[in-house]
Amino acid sequence: MASGRDELLRQYRQMQTIRRFEEEAARGYAQAKIGGFLHLYIGQEAIAVGVNDALEEQDYVFQTYRDHGTAIARGMEPKHAMAELFGKDAGCARGLGGSMHFFDVERNFLGGWAIIGGHIAVAAGAAFKSKYTGDGRVTVCFFGEGSTNIGGFHEGLSLAGLWKLPIVFICENNQYAMGTPMKRTSAISDLTLKAQGYGMVGERFDGHDVQLVRDRVKPAIDRARRGEGPTFIEINTYRFRGHSLSAPAKYRTRQELEERKRLDPCAVTRQQLKDAGMSEDELVKVDAEVDELIDEAVAFADAAEPAKEELVFSTVYATRQHGTPTLRATGYPDGRETGHASDAAKQENA
Amino acid sequence: MREIRYREALREALMEEMERDGTVFLMGEEVGHYEGAYKVSQGLLAQFGEQRVIDTPIAEAGFAGIGVGAAMTGLRPIIEFMTWNFSFVAFDQIISNAAKIHQMSGGKLTCPMVFRGPNGAAKQVAAQHSHSVDPFYTNIPGLYVVMPATPRDAKGLLKTSIRNDDPVVFLEGETLYNLKGEVPEEDEDELIPLGVARVAREGDGCTVVAWGRPFHNAMEAAEILAKDGIELEVVDPRTLRPLDTDAIVRSVKKTNRCVVVHEHWPYGGPGAEIVDVVQREAFDYLDAPVERVAAWDVPMPYASNLEELVLPTTERVLEAVRAVSYR
Structure with missing residues (x-):
């Protein structure tokens, strides 16, 4: 079926875009164009793309600090993502967020959150707003299996279950909380049992087949949209790189990694396309197009303007402030404006 | 009203x-x-x-x-x-x-x-x-x-x-x-702006900056001291962030003395922040070091006699004002 193949090809293209984006991000990190932490999504691409395909444009998406793939799947342009990593003004958070705090408000990608479990209740809050206003949106909240041991997870799920909020919790179980395997962090191996206590439907499946992910997630999204409450979904996956690029993956064996790579989601989808009749030449052409897109993203990010100094103060508060900024008391070396409204007010009054 | x-x-x-x-x-x-x-x-x-x-x-x-x-x-x-x-x-x-x-x-x-x-x-x-x-x-x-x-x-x-x-x-x-x-x-429909202090009582003897419950201790102290001829100027910041330092400094420049009264612990916080601003912006106007009246630096004890010791009182405000007034 041609339309089915076109769909799969689009999905492959998105997954490959994420893969190549992450590879170039790793290169940029090695070249010190990117600072801080860099958590790569390589190996998990089918989840970001499959889940997004089950969503509508109006729906809200929250992710952890491992957020590049989900943002790109949501429609963020790679060049704005790369520019953020490079700390540039053209970045999706204008260079203020960095790798861990991607935002794309226009596409309802609401972050990029870097405290484990801290964003789960926040995502439930977005779903609360949908229930309060009846806007028909569903919220999807991603997190890792490591998050299921912290209080924020339990309070977030508890309230979402209690109030039947339109939200789907997606646990990307990539087997390791940083360097610690799940058998050493959780008393149970079936994480859906944790959600049962909050009156929630549970689902678990493997996450290397993008269309399977989409098809298994869709009923949960529909259920949330119908007002029938949240679902907890555990998706079995694997990250092929370390927790972050500053954390070498010495805690697992090469053999385990090689075994999991046989279920590389990009390779699996590529093979599915071949099985559906696409030639290697056609696929090479697609790969080259993706390479070009990512090269352009890097070139764009390289050439982009640095993050703007005036944003340092002007983004702290949305409102104009009365009163005197505390900073004045601690000394401000060259007499620059603090960006606080009191300065603006003084200028206006002058 | x-x-x-x-x-x-x-x-x-x-x-x-x-x-x-x-x-x-x-x-x-x-x-x-x-x-x-x-x-x-x-x-x-x-x-x-x-x-x-x-x-x-x-x-x-x-x-x-x-x-x-x-x-x-x-x-x-x-x-x-x-x-x-x-x-x-x-x-x-x-x-x-x-x-x-x-x-x-x-x-x-x-x-x-x-x-x-x-x-x-x-x-x-x-x-x-x-x-x-x-x-x-x-x-x-x-x-x-x-x-x-x-x-x-x-x-x-x-x-x-x-x-x-x-x-x-x-x-x-x-x-x-x-x-x-x-x-x-x-x-x-009165809307009071955030970041604007209120001068609750005017005077020229000593500025007392106080907020929350101890604000009322400061006002009580002002009544008592007025009988001794010391007129306190009581400034309530109301908003602690952003802090209306202009109002505080303006008052200190008038009275040349300052006592900061608060219920929080003495280590840091808005109490210390206000003292920092005053010494920086009104140093030449001060006739005495700025005093603070704070909760004692201990976890709150249960017994009522001990709790009374720990919390700021009107008596301690009076002592602090007398100290900075050298009276």
Whole structure:
């Protein structure tokens, strides 16, 4: 079926875009164009793309600090993502967020959150707003299996279950909380049992087949949209790189990694396309197009303007402030404006 | 002007703002059917229903986080902590999320919400229930911190806080809820701006900067000292972040002396911040070192005689003023 193949090809293209984006991000990190932490999504691409395909444009998406793939799947342009990593003004958070705090408000990608479990209740809050206003949106909240041991997870799920909020919790179980395997962090191996206590439907499946992910997630999204409450979904996956690029993956064996790579989601989808009749030449052409897109993203990010100094103060508060900024008391070396409204007010009054 | 209690003033602010704006809702433990642990929200459930007056389980981190998410996406939540002592389990939501989202998103998302509840020691509730949290939250850029001492300020500042587009930490006085004071008529819609101090009493003898419950100790001390011929100028910052340092410095330049009175512990916090500003901006005007009257630097003991020792009193304000006045 041609339309089915076109769909799969689009999905492959998105997954490959994420893969190549992450590879170039790793290169940029090695070249010190990117600072801080860099958590790569390589190996998990089918989840970001499959889940997004089950969503509508109006729906809200929250992710952890491992957020590049989900943002790109949501429609963020790679060049704005790369520019953020490079700390540039053209970045999706204008260079203020960095790798861990991607935002794309226009596409309802609401972050990029870097405290484990801290964003789960926040995502439930977005779903609360949908229930309060009846806007028909569903919220999807991603997190890792490591998050299921912290209080924020339990309070977030508890309230979402209690109030039947339109939200789907997606646990990307990539087997390791940083360097610690799940058998050493959780008393149970079936994480859906944790959600049962909050009156929630549970689902678990493997996450290397993008269309399977989409098809298994869709009923949960529909259920949330119908007002029938949240679902907890555990998706079995694997990250092929370390927790972050500053954390070498010495805690697992090469053999385990090689075994999991046989279920590389990009390779699996590529093979599915071949099985559906696409030639290697056609696929090479697609790969080259993706390479070009990512090269352009890097070139764009390289050439982009640095993050703007005036944003340092002007983004702290949305409102104009009365009163005197505390900073004045601690000394401000060259007499620059603090960006606080009191300065603006003084200028206006002058 | 009519007189109402501090708790009634807060209730009026909630009622008026909820009537005015359908995106405003109140959420917290016992706020609805129980009508509030301190009865601030009495009558709200009957008027606005369960959709907008929302009882929660005991889960501060959870419902504070719900508030942040709802604020980011267009509502104006009021999150009530039964007391601010319980906000510590929601610290991450307030500090890592509410205070950061505007900046982290490159200025694209806002977080218009109010966290409110009683702050400070009550009466013999001991170590875990007697915190003055103002130093913790004033340290955080991205938050407003408001601490009204009178019914009029409680109402006018809460109304402004609810309409504010940034997160506000609103610290009510646990021992002030019964306090009566003048408040404008209901139809006046008085909005008191955040970040503007109030000179509650004018004088030229010594500036006393005080907020929250100890503000009333300062006012009592002013009455007593007036009989000795010392006229205090009492300045209530009302908002602790941003701090109206101009008003404080202006007063110190007039009186040449300054005492800062607060219930929080003496290590750091707005008390120390004010002293820092005064020594920097009014050094040449000072006739004496700035004094502070604070809670003692200890966890709150239970026994009433010990609690009285720890908290700032009118007597200690008098001593401090006499010290800086060399009298």
